[in-house]
Amino acid sequence: MTLLSLRDLSVTLRGRPVFSGVTLNIGAGEMVGLIGPNGAGKTTLMRAALGLLDHDGQSSLAALDPRARAQAVAWMPQAREIAWPVTVEALVTLGRTPHRARRLTEADHHAVDRAIDWMGLSHMRQRTATRLSGGEQARVLIARALAQDTPLVMADEPIAGLDPAHQIATMETFAGLARSGRSVLVSLHDLGLAARHCSRLILLGQGQVMADGTPAKVLTPEMVAQAFGITAYQAETDQGRIFQPLEVLE
Numbered sequence: 001m002t003l004l005s006l007r008d009l010s011v012t013l014r015g016r017p018v019f020s021g022v023t024l025n026i027g028a029g030e031m032v033g034l035i036g037p038n039g040a041g042k043t044t045l046m047r048a049a050l051g052l053l054d055h056d057g058q059s060s061l062a063a064l065d066p067r068a069r070a071q072a073v074a075w076m077p078q079a080r081e082i083a084w085p086v087t088v089e090a091l092v093t094l095g096r097t098p099h100r101a102r103r104l105t106e107a108d109h110h111a112v113d114r115a116i117d118w119m120g121l122s123h124m125r126q127r128t129a130t131r132l133s134g135g136e137q138a139r140v141l142i143a144r145a146l147a148q149d150t151p152l153v154m155a156d157e158p159i160a161g162l163d164p165a166h167q168i169a170t171m172e173t174f175a176g177l178a179r180s181g182r183s184v185l186v187s188l189h190d191l192g193l194a195a196r197h198c199s200r201l202i203l204l205g206q207g208q209v210m211a212d213g214t215p216a217k218v219l220t221p222e223m224v225a226q227a228f229g230i231t232a233y234q235a236e237t238d239q240g241r242i243f244q245p246l247e248v249l250e
């Protein structure tokens with residue numbers, strides 16, 4: 001089953017092409033990391049795929065009406081703005097909006113409880129979301145996206161600003177969703193976590209998809225040098241792939 005299909009997607013902003021000719025499919029059960037240097041167009045690609053930005057080419061999600069789209073994909077943008085001083089529980093419950101009838105059902109409560117549990121927020125569910133730390137607020141917003149209980153989750157740098165334990169736990173939660181047949185598309189700069197937790201990496205750079213495949217296939221020394229201008233130590237271990245950036249190339 002294809003959860004996202006992009007065909008020849010191109011975006012130009014203020015007369016400057018950001019990327020062009022992006023064609024890819026994301027199927028069920030994939031944990032996909034969207035990587036690339038600053039300004040490569042990761043945010044732009046996700047926003048265009050969601051139909052939030054003008055684009056050329058086709059996106060299967062952009063073609064849906066807003067309600068169908070909200071049932072097909074949950075979106076966590078990079079900007080983590082919590083506008084109202086509501087409780088963590090109330091904010092996470094907003095993730096149920098696309099599914100809700102007039103009253104919350106058992107399924108709504110279950111999805112909210114599960115998302116709160118996944119993100120380790122049970123002890124703070126009655127706290128005011130706007131009074132939490134930046135990383136805690138990020139976890140609440142990830143929980144809201146997870147409560148939406150969609151086949152696909154798209155998140156723009158969701159683990160930026162989280163402490164190491166919560167970064168790993170969040171990537172594990174995403175990988176667990178993929179193992180259960182859902183899919184996740186997540187942009188991130190931490191290539192170590194990308195290499196370790198993603199089943200597939202899409203490398204965006206130089207206005208195009210430079211590589212798309214398993215971490216071993218994408219993070220070759222040549223590609224890492226060309227796309228990021230760095231060298232890295234890599235090893236396959238019993239605990240998974242290790243990727244450690246080493247030096248900036250001249």
Ligand SMILES: Nc1ncnc2c1ncn2[C@@H]1O[C@H](COP(=O)(O)OP(=O)(O)OP(=O)(O)O)[C@@H](O)[C@H]1O
Binds near residue numbers: 038040042043045
């Ligand atoms: N509203 C806009 N108007 C003009 N150019 C823009 C606009 N938004 C983004 N851009 C440009 O588009 C390019 C891609 O930006 P984008 O935010 O998608 O990159 P990114 O890969 O997500 O970067 P980062 O890793 O820094 O978050 C950048 O060169 C940026 O300056």
